[in-house]
Amino acid sequence: MDDASGEPRRLRKRPFAWASDSSGHSEERSSSSSEQEQADDTCDRWEDQQTVEIHTQVSEAVEYFQLREQSMNDHGAPTKMGAGPRGERVVVRRQERLQALRGRRPLMLREIAKQLRGRGFVRLVDFLGPSVGSNLLEGFAQLSWQPGRLGDAQSSDQSRSLRGDEIAWPSLSEAGRFGEALQRWMQALDELVADLRLHLNRPDELLRVERREPPMASCYPQHARYIRHYDNNCDEGLGDCNGRRLTAVYYLNKGMSHSDGGHLRILGQRGIYDLLPDFDTLTLFWADRRTPHEVMPNLSERKRLALSCWYVDVTEAPDAPAFPMRLESQSTGRGVTCEVTKTHDLASQQRQREDVKQKI
Numbered sequence: 001m002d003d004a005s006g007e008p009r010r011l012r013k014r015p016f017a018w019a020s021d022s023s024g025h026s027e028e029r030s031s032s033s034s035e036q037e038q039a040d041d042t043c044d045r046w047e048d049q050q051t052v053e054i055h056t057q058v059s060e061a062v063e064y065f066q067l068r069e070q071s072m073n074d075h076g077a078p079t080k081m082g083a084g085p086r087g088e089r090v091v092v093r094r095q096e097r098l099q100a101l102r103g104r105r106p107l108m109l110r111e112i113a114k115q116l117r118g119r120g121f122v123r124l125v126d127f128l129g130p131s132v133g134s135n136l137l138e139g140f141a142q143l144s145w146q147p148g149r150l151g152d153a154q155s156s157d158q159s160r161s162l163r164g165d166e167i168a169w170p171s172l173s174e175a176g177r178f179g180e181a182l183q184r185w186m187q188a189l190d191e192l193v194a195d196l197r198l199h200l201n202r203p204d205e206l207l208r209v210e211r212r213e214p215p216m217a218s219c220y221p222q223h224a225r226y227i228r229h230y231d232n233n234c235d236e237g238l239g240d241c242n243g244r245r246l247t248a249v250y251y252l253n254k255g256m257s258h259s260d261g262g263h264l265r266i267l268g269q270r271g272i273y274d275l276l277p278d279f280d281t282l283t284l285f286w287a288d289r290r291t292p293h294e295v296m297p298n299l300s301e302r303k304r305l306a307l308s309c310w311y312v313d314v315t316e317a318p319d320a321p322a323f324p325m326r327l328e329s330q331s332t333g334r335g336v337t338c339e340v341t342k343t344h345d346l347a348s349q350q351r352q353r354e355d356v357k358q359k360i
């Protein structure tokens with residue numbers, strides 16, 4: 001893929017360059033912001049030589065399949081990083097930094113952009129407040145659910161053991177409190193992404209992201225998991241390119257603790273992070289090959305509930321079933337009403353998408 005400057009295609013950033021100590025744990029080093037930026041620059045440096053490119057791609061593939069094997073053999077093993085003090089401390093520190101910038105939106109946006117660019121994900125707590133979250137939660141009871149499916153697999157016992165969630169597509173035109181809450185959520189998310197476009201304006205970031213898929217609700221019963229995968233398995237225009245650039249997942253699980261499992265495990269460029277899917281928390285991460293991730297088994301009897309949306313670069317996938325997002329940034333916004341999409345027939349398009357979604 002050529003970049004905006006018209007430079008020739010070069011090697012994609014290595015997706016698996018996280019630092020790991022000999023125990024297999026990864027740790028974020030505390031670093032000054034200039035060191036941090038230097039590290040980011042290093043990540044952005046490209047290799048030019050063809051041989052290096054081929055070698056790197058082969059070892060990435062091998063590494064990825066080893067990771068997948070590891071994921072499939074985990075069988076609900078307790079999480080290593082998030083449950084332990086180190087990984088959690090890092091995630092919490094980042095969150096606190098963001099919290100401190102609340103009410104100062106321009107600074108908050110810069111911090112969100114920095115975290116996304118630097119480690120591939122960002123976690124925002126107290127995204128909408130308890131009443132919107134509770135109305136969403138209430139509405140989940142009225143959705144019609146169906147099994148989530150892996151790319152090529154039928155809904156067999158084996159595929160359910162790899163991906164055990166149930167999914168549904170709530171309509172933004174739902175009546176009552178649920179519909180209102182959905183629209184509030186969608187609007188807040190669209191505004192956030194629109195604002196972030198100003199900070200994340202590279203071609204492989206949000207530059208060409210103007211659309212999003214219909215939101216998807218997910219429900220993981222006890223023991224359900226989702227093995228390691230990418231949400232968009234596109235490699236420089238090759239492979240299964242669905243245009244997804246940014247994944248947003250908003251969680252609805254009250255009173256969760258690490259012993260409940262169900263973490264979102266992100267294999268980021270700087271480490272492995274287990275993120276607790278707790279109530280009113282939003283996680284954003286790159287949907288493409290920069291972010292292998294998985295949902296760890298839900299060890300609790302309570303269902304793990306979330307609402308997701310994928311933001312799409314249609315230049316990568318012109319036929320993607322995606323719709324215009326609200327593009328006005330909140331800072332300059334004039335209160336344009338959130339576009340309401342009937343998800344009726346979108347559900348069948350979405351199902352087709354789920355069928356072809358490449359799972360590793």
Ligand SMILES: O=C(O)CCC(=O)C(=O)O
Nearest residue numbers: 218226231249264295306
């Ligand atoms: O619910 C989550 O934390 C992530 C789910 C996921 O990876 C997906 O639906 O593709």
Ligand SMILES: [Fe+2]
Nearest residue numbers: 229230231293
């Ligand atoms: Fe995913």
